[in-house]
Amino acid sequence: MQAFRRRIEIRSRSTTTGGEVRAALEDDFHHFRVTVRHKDGIVSAVEGASPRHPFTACPAAAGQLQALQGMALTTVASSVTRHVEDASEQCTHLLDLAGLAIATAAVGLARRCYEIDVPRENGHVTAAHLLRDDAYRLDWKLDGGRIAGPPPFAGVSLHEGFARMALSTLPPDQAEAAIVLRRCAVIGAGRLKNIDLEPHAKPAGRCYAQQPARAPLAIRIVGSTLDFSTRASALCEGDARWLAFATET
Numbered sequence: 555m556q557a558f559r560r561r562i563e564i565r566s567r568s569t570t571t572g573g574e575v576r577a578a579l580e581d582d583f584h585h586f587r588v589t590v591r592h593k594d595g596i597v598s599a600v601e602g603a604s605p606r607h608p609f610t611a612c613p614a615a616a617g618q619l620q621a622l623q624g625m626a627l628t629t630v631a632s633s634v635t636r637h638v639e640d641a642s643e644q645c646t647h648l649l650d651l652a653g654l655a656i657a658t659a660a661v662g663l664a665r666r667c668y669e670i671d672v673p674r675e676n677g678h679v680t681a682a683h684l685l686r687d688d689a690y691r692l693d694w695k696l697d698g699g700r701i702a703g704p705p706p707f708a709g710v711s712l713h714e715g716f717a718r719m720a721l722s723t724l725p726p727d728q729a730e731a732a733i734v735l736r737r738c739a740v741i742g743a744g745r746l747k748n749i750d751l752e753p754h755a756k757p758a759g760r761c762y763a764q765q766p767a768r769a770p771l772a773i774r775i776v777g778s779t780l781d782f783s784t785r786a787s788a789l790c791e792g793d794a795r796w797l798a799f800a801t802e803t
Contacts, residue, residue, distance in 0.1 A: 557673045558582055558742030559782040561789035562651070562734065564658045564666040565797045572598065577655040578793035579647055581670075581738070582745060583608055583779055586647050587793065588619070590655040597625045597656060602648045603803075605792070608763075608779070609755045611772035615645035615762035619652055627660040629726050632717050632733055646761045650737065657730060668734050669786065672742035682742070684735040690728070692735050707732070712739055750776045 560581035567574055572593030579586045585606035591599040600623060602616030621638040631653035635641040641649060658666045667687035673680050678698040685691045695702040701710045710719060716736050720729040755763040755772035763772040782789055795801050 556783040557671055558738065558745050559672075559786050559789060560668075560670040560738050561786070562654060562666075562668040562670075563790045563793060563797055564655055564663075565799070566655075566658050566662075566664055567799060573659055574799075575655040575659045576797050576799070577651045577658075578790045578797060579651050580606075580789045580793070581741075582782060583741070583749075584647050586645070586651055587796070588648060588651045588655055590622075590652060590659065592627055592656075592659055595627050597622050597627065599623065600652055602645070602652070604645075604648075606778055606780075608749070608775060609772040610775060611755065611763040611768055612645060615648055618644045618762060619648060622652055622656070625656070627656055629657050629660045630721065631657040631730050632721070642759055642761060643765065644762055646737075650734075654730070654734075661727075668731070669789075670735060670738040671786070672738055675743070675746065680742075682735055682739040684731055684738075686731055690731060692731055694735065694739070696739060712736055749779060750774060 558581065560579065562577065562579050564575060564577040572591065575590045577588045587603040587605065589601040590597060600619040602619050604613040604616065607613060622634060625637045634649055634653035634656065638644060654666065665687060669685045671683045680696050682694045682696055694707060699712050701707040701712065706723065710716065717733050720732045724732060752774055754774055755769040757766040757769040758764045759766060763769065796803065
């Protein structure tokens with residue numbers, strides 16, 4: 555696998571009762587979908603689905619999204635982490651996707667799309683690239699756990715405090731893009747090892763499947779990792795009709 559690739563596709567429409575947003579995320583390790591319905595500026599329903607996932611426990615995390623019901627629409631996608639009681643009891647990717655769907659509805663966009671590419675590391679050095687549907691892009695040089703450049707990201711850690719820095723120093727739409735790319739820059743390192751050799755999730759407590767009581771039962775789904783290095787156009791290809799509201803599933 556020469557590069558980690560992710561695509562996020564979001565579509566929004568008005569309905570007789572308010573609005574509906576459908577969002578799909580696919581990368582080498584994951585394929586998730588989220589539906590958010592809203593009325594009068596409030597999230598009225600949230601649904602999640604896991605067409606492809608690394609652990610057997612992952613699909614059950616969709617139920618945790620119900621904590622977002624009653625949340626006010628906001629242009630800050632990462633606000634979902636403050637609305638739920640404990641973000642570590644959520645699937646990280648489903649929660650991120652729900653936040654992006656909510657922000658898309660709040661801004662009033664009919665479409666939002668992100669394409670991300672993180673080439674394989676050479677030593678500790680690599681890059682991270684993001685292209686948004688409105689032609690906004692980010693191109694970072696990475697050295698270990700830090701962004702080497704360009705400004706204003708040079709010297710910033712990919713770990714502690716990144717979201718706080720982005721939200722406090724960048725316009726909201728640029729902060730959203732930076733947080734999306736930061737997530738991919740971190741998880742893209744997973745392609746450097748054969749994760750199928752891990753029998754179950756690690757009890758690290760970082761997400762739903764990794765909770766210590768749940769991790770031993772969250773069995774690795776061998777073969778669920780795919781390689782999109784040379785076929786980025788295939789990402790979310792199977793979601794096209796669903797995103798166009800042509801089908802319910």
